[in-house]
Each structure stands twice: as C-alpha cells, then as structure tokens.
Amino acid sequence: MNTANYPCLLQHPSHEHALVLQELSESFIFECKICRLSVKGGLSYHCMDCKFFIHKSCADLPPEIQHPSHPQHPLAIIGYSSEPELCKGCVIFIHLDEYRYKCRLGCGVDLHVGCAAATLPPPEEEHKDQQEHEDKDKDCHEDEMIQHFTHEHPLASFHVNVPNRIRCRACGDEISSCVYGCRACIFVLHKSCGLAPREIINHPFHPQHPLTLLAHLKNRFGCKACGSYGHFAYNCNDCGLILDVKCAVSIMHPPPRDDQSSTDDRIDFYRCVRCNYNLHFSCMPLPPYVKHTFHHNYHPLVLRDRFVDDKLDYEEQYCDACETLRHPEHGVYYCEECNYAADIDCVIPKRDLKKGRQMKDLMLKRLDKDISIAEAKTEELKQKWEMSMKELEELKKKRQELSDAMEAELDRAWIEHGAS
Secondary structure: OOOOOOOOEEOOOOOOOOEEEEEEEEEEEEEOOOOOOEEEEEEEEEEOOOOEEEEHHHHOOOOEEOOOOOOOOOEEEEOOOOOOEEOOOOOOEEOOOOOEEEOOOOOOOEEEHHHHHHOOOOOHHHHHHHHHHHHHOOOOOOOOEEOOOOOOOOEEEEEEOOOOOOEOOOOOOEOOEEEEEEOOOOEEEEHHHHOOOOEEOOEOOEOOOOEEEEEOOOOOEEOOOOOOEEOEEEEOOOOOOEEEHHHHHHHHOOOOOOOOOOOOOOOOEEEEOOOOEEEEHHHOOOOOEEOOHHHOOOOOEEEEOOOOOOOOOHHHOEOOOOOOEOOOOOOEEEEOOOOEEEEHHHHOOOOOHHHHHHHHHHHHHHHHHHHHHHHHHHHHHHHHHHHHHHHHHHHHHHHHHHHHHHHHHHHHHHHHHHHO
C-alpha cells in the first residue's frame, strides 16, 4: 500500500509520544492498543520506544459517529469504563480499559470500535475510493441487495476491511472482505453463506436425498462432518443428516487448481473437514505403504507401480480386495509375503458410492465368513469341552469307586482282626 497520502507522524491522544506510520510485514504480529485485536502486518502507527501499535484504521476513527444501529443519538469514543459492557455488534463483553463507542445519553448502547467501524457506512468522500476498490473485486458490488429468509430487512453488500469481532450469523466465522448485512441490526453474513442455496440436490456426502437449508438464530445445529455447531445447517428430512453451511458449500465447490477453471462442476480432492484443509489428488503423493481393512491382521501393503502375478494369465489379474479384474499395468498396493495385490482405488477409494457399496458388501461377506469360522471353532471347542467334562466325570467316578472299595476292604480287615 502506498503511504505517501498519509501523515508519517501522528500525535494520537492514546499515547504520549509521536507515532510513525509503517507497512508491517505479514510475519509481524502485534496487538492494536485501540481495538485490542492481534493481526499480522498491515498499515499501522507505532512508537519506536514503547512498542505501542495501533492500526491505521483505528487511528482514523472519528471521536463521534452516527451509527445505523442507534440513529437516535451519536456514539462517542471512550477509552475506559467503570464496569464491563456488552457490545451490541458481536455480543462480547468489552473490557474496562478497551476503547468503545458509547451512547452518552444512557441508552445502554456500546460497540467495540472495530464492530462499529466494520458496519459503519463510509463517508461520502471515501465512498468513491471504496467503490473503485470494489470494482476491481467483481464478486463484490456495494449496495447490491438481497432478501434473506432469516432476516426481516434487506441485506446490502458491502466490503469489510477493518479488524473486528463480528461473526457471520450462518457459519460463526469472523467476517472480512465482501459480506451481506443489515447495518441497522448488525446482522452480517459472508457472501458465500448469504447466497447459499435453500436446497442442495446430489450433495457428494449425501446424494440419495436433497438437503434443505435450516436456520435457528437461538439454538445451534451440530454438523456431522466437522462436529462444530452453528445457527445455519443443511438437513436431510429423511435421514436426519446435518451439515453446516461451511462444510456443505465448500465440499461441493473445492478450490480450483491453477490449471483448472473455477467453473468446473466437479473436482476430486482430499479434505480434512474440521481444518478446511484440501489437496487435489494430483497434488498429494500416495503413501508408500498402508494398513488395509482386508489385510490388517497380516502385513502392511507396499505401493508398487505395477504387479503381474505369473501364476495367472496376463488378462486375468485380480484385485484381492474387491475380487474383480484389474489392469495389470496399473499401480497396486502389494504384500509380497502373502502375494496380496489390491487396486489403489480399493485401498484409498475416491468418493464413489457404487465402489463404496461394493467394498462394504465384500466386507460384510468376509465378516460373515469369519463369523462362520469362529462359530465352527467355538462349536468344536464346545464339543471338546463336553468330551473333556465327560471324561473328567468318568475319572472322578472311577476314583470314587476305587476309594469306596478300599474303605470297604479296610473295614473288613478290622472286623476280622477283632473277631480273632
């Protein structure tokens, strides 16, 4: 950013020394003494002696504003309060020594300075500059209106470029860049959340039924994919499956590769839903060895470029996992000790419902087979146990008979000895 149009030195009322304007690198993390938010780099004023930093946007805050959420009275900026107050924007308590905008006429309206700045319409002289910035961003058009089903007022499109604590009412993440919002109610949605479809058909996670967008601004839905809770969620009325907006939409539209158009309908990729971490298949190397479900009791499977079993015809090479023909020149995961070869797609399957169903059916068959073997062994052990118990009873019976005979013989000997 060009800093030539801004004063290089600033005497701010929050600090005794003059502050120097500087563009800080992204690797530098600091806490602004005005909004109390930590950010990486950016344009800021700081004191070389005291390590005192404030954002450029916070330094430019006017002492008094007319905010749409409280049009009756102006809000004045203050730096201290005798008791904690709740911010009307983010609904988080404002610390005693934290700057805030406050209605001095006793209306009980308080806003973090960042929450106020993020939802404040730009002054007329700045509107043109912001419009030029947004013209470059073709996806964000100032004052474009939508009527969202969760809010009574129309939501306007605007750009948020100041640190703040406001979170999207749909997904719960912090807001920035292009958003849709009602400034009067401080109700804000990310653009992707605001434009999320009311119904999704053929979702990759649940193609068998449509998913309907639900919203409950008091209670929260638990996402079955990432485990987080949010006010908006997609729900399957038949199965009860729930996906939050972030998971549902991002899984449908993963980030395009550099060599792919963003208009592609489907892109295969690996995804950690909880961390929002995505890798295209071609960008992620296959693991050199794995433990497979069908071979986990034996040995790891090693990745090989190709494998041809000499005991079988070239055209009759089988995958030992799904028990179907495989291409002999395609890569496999292989156990040399057991001569076990499995297609890569069987070991690390793509999101293929037919293949997934096939693998699950095979797992059920193998489990049934293992259960039958275990039952047969159990029956064999039971029979052996019964035979052992019968043999034990016979031995005890023989011992008892022998013991009784010995006692009887001893009794007779005593009788005969007494008679003589």
